[in-house]
Amino acid sequence: MRGRRSFRPWLLALLLPVVSGCVMFERPPAELACDPALVGRWLPLPGADTEKMPLGAGDYAEIDAQCQVSLVEHGKPPRSKFRALGFELDGQRYLALSQDDMRDLFEDTKPATPGKLPATSVLLLKYRIADDVLEVALPKASRALESIQQGDRSVREADTMVYVVEGDAEALRRRLATDPGLFDPFDPASRNPRLRRAGTEATP
Structure with a gap:
């Protein structure tokens, strides 16, 4: 039943979609900071791929002033x-989740063990905010x-269907600037995860 599910399964589907694979970057391509535009409460919009973000009515994400x-x-x-720290490059916004961020996300309290990914690697998520809708x-x-x-x-395969884009920060910035096809397009028809900023009336 939907009302009893844990967050972990859909978060795993959102951030590490094992069906299609996962792309990591060897390191953050730029200095990371908190985007003030993200601060607030975000409510899911219908239409997203349920394997990426099956949020239901009443669920939400709350982002404070430190992101x-x-x-x-x-x-x-x-x-x-x-x-959720990130950076802006050529007018495009990105979030960069470190492996520590992802352990916090999945509430994994076990000590970190050596893996096949570089310790500095991050998962990049591209995002935009338009008319109080976060995509x-x-x-x-x-x-x-x-x-x-x-x-x-x-680019190499670090594990089964887990890929790492390698290089120093400058090379990775160049990759982002010249390879727009590396990310899904911004398009409601793509069924990307989309959330709406809640108004003050929705905040207790």
Whole structure:
């Protein structure tokens, strides 16, 4: 039943979509900061792919002035806090989630163990805010795989369907600027995760 589900399954689907793969970047491409435009309460809009963000009525994300995110399921206390820091490049906005952020997100209290990803690696999420609607575009594993097949040595498969785009910060910025196909397009028809900023009347 929907009302009893945990946040973890849909968060995993949102941030690490195992069906299509996952694309990580070796390091943040730029200095990270808190975007004040993200501060507030965000309510899910219908139409998103349910494997990416099956939020229901009454669920929301709360982002404070330090970009600390609390995810709240209807009728339950806030859970899963993490920091949503990011950067802007050529007019495009990105969030960069570190592995620590992701452990906080999944409420994983076990000590970190050595993995196949660089310790500095981040998951990038592209986003835009228009008319108080926040839309998040995920990186496309199919594009990373295509790059590997074309002989691009800056992209490798770190694990099954987990890809790493390698390089220093300048090289990664250049990649973002010249390879727009690396992310899903901003388009309601794409069924990207979309959220609406709540008005003051919706905030207790």
